[in-house]
Amino acid sequence: MVQDLALYIHVPFCRQKCYYCDFISFPYGREQVQSYLAGLERELKLYSQLLAAKRVRTLYFGGGTPSCLSARELAALFALVHRYVPAEHITEATVECNPGTICREKLRVMKGAGINRISLGVQALQDEHLARLGRIHQAGDVYRSYDLLRREGFANVAFDLIFALPGQSLAQWEETLKGVIELAPEHISTYNLTFEEGTPFYRWREEGRLVPPPEELDAAMYQLALEILPAAGYQQYEIANFAKGGRECRHNLTYWHNEAYLGLGPGAHSYDGKRRRWANESSLEKYLAALAEGRAPLAASEELTLELEQAETVILALRLCQGLARSRFQRRFCQDLFEVYAGSLEKLARQELLEVSPQGIRLTKKGLFFANRVFLEFLPA
Numbered sequence: 109m110v111q112d113l114a115l116y117i118h119v120p121f122c123r124q125k126c127y128y129c130d131f132i133s134f135p136y137g138r139e140q141v142q143s144y145l146a147g148l149e150r151e152l153k154l155y156s157q158l159l160a161a162k163r164v165r166t167l168y169f170g171g172g173t174p175s176c177l178s179a180r181e182l183a184a185l186f187a188l189v190h191r192y193v194p195a196e197h198i199t200e201a202t203v204e205c206n207p208g209t210i211c212r213e214k215l216r217v218m219k220g221a222g223i224n225r226i227s228l229g230v231q232a233l234q235d236e237h238l239a240r241l242g243r244i245h246q247a248g249d250v251y252r253s254y255d256l257l258r259r260e261g262f263a264n265v266a267f268d269l270i271f272a273l274p275g276q277s278l279a280q281w282e283e284t285l286k287g288v289i290e291l292a293p294e295h296i297s298t299y300n301l302t303f304e305e306g307t308p309f310y311r312w313r314e315e316g317r318l319v320p321p322p323e324e325l326d327a328a329m330y331q332l333a334l335e336i337l338p339a340a341g342y343q344q345y346e347i348a349n350f351a352k353g354g355r356e357c358r359h360n361l362t363y364w365h366n367e368a369y370l371g372l373g374p375g376a377h378s379y380d381g382k383r384r385r386w387a388n389e390s391s392l393e394k395y396l397a398a399l400a401e402g403r404a405p406l407a408a409s410e411e412l413t414l415e416l417e418q419a420e421t422v423i424l425a426l427r428l429c430q431g432l433a434r435s436r437f438q439r440r441f442c443q444d445l446f447e448v449y450a451g452s453l454e455k456l457a458r459q460e461l462l463e464v465s466p467q468g469i470r471l472t473k474k475g476l477f478f479a480n481r482v483f484l485e486f487l488p489a
């Protein structure tokens with residue numbers, strides 16, 4: 109049977125590095141983009157047999173900022189990918205865009221290449237917060253680009269938002285949520301700001317120059333999203349993700365179902381859907397050098413134990429509001445979820461963090477706020 113595959117293409121360029129960001133991205137430059145495209149072509153060639161043997165159902169161009177490429181570079185990127193990936197089975201093709209780097213010409217190239225979903229990095233609707241995050245766009249760009257997206261016929265638009273920003277009040281977060289609801293994208297993601305080592309934000313927090321909001325405010329902001337978004341017709345389907353009917357991100361569902369995905373480009377991660385996962389070199393130079401020598405640009409590769417595969421299957425599924433069906437676990441591992449995790453399930457249910465029914469398990473409302481504590485319970489010692 110031909111298996112489905114989710115394909116992720118990492119486009120590692122940005123116009124400017126945001127202060128909180130630890131994603132793999134480099135300053136945009138025409139020569140660098142040409143080298144990257146040449147490297148990506150080699151990588152696609154290396155995986156051509158695998159790509160031909162699978163049915164690519166979802167395609168996701170993430171970054172970095174794919175939309176910082178010129179229209180001509182985007183056209184070259186899509187043409188390249190479609191030389192190795194037939195379009196006919198793809199049901200969802202997403203491009204991550206920055207509101208500050210899209211224009212009509214680029215959108216027409218995307219549309220022509222079969223892109224049917226745009227993920228827009230909105231983050232906030234107050235210029236002061238966007239500037240403090242180091243974003244290149246302002247709130248006005250969000251309205252302008254969203255209007256352009258609709259006029260160019262994109263019917264599936266997702267907004268990414270960040271909350272718990274330094275200096276952000278609950279009222280400002282509410283203003284962002286309500287402003288976004290008024291625009292009515294099909295999908296909204298709400299992530300709380302994290303301070304990743306190596307970023308300016310991390311350093312500034314260490315130096316006391318930047319103070320994150322207290323935990324209670326962070327929780328109140330999440331609670332507000334849990335109330336406001338469903339009331340406006342956005343059904344929560346994952347800890348941080350909300351969608352209008354049927355517009356859940358299919359590509360990301362592959363991750364949460366712990367199924368196979370292939371990631372290409374610097375720093376991209378892959379998983380065979382069973383016991384092996386691997387990651388690409390995150391340095392552009394090393395990525396290109398390996399491919400120039402005809403090697404896969406691997407930085408790390410790992411064989412998972414059964415215990416780890418089971419734990420990850422549970423943890424990823426618990427991110428989804430529907431949780432994990434006992435039958436799904438049984439089908440995948442030929443073991444009963446309730447026997448494998450008897451002690452943990454009993455403990456978490458007692459703490460009211462997990463809802464356990466004969467059909468399966470899922471986080472309770474309280475569990476949504478303490479998800480990491482729940483996940484730790486399932487990891488092998």
Ligand code: SF4
Pocket residue numbers: 121122124125126129130131133171172173206229
């Ligand atoms: S645009 Fe996105 S990938 Fe680029 S620096 Fe900002 S957060 Fe990171």
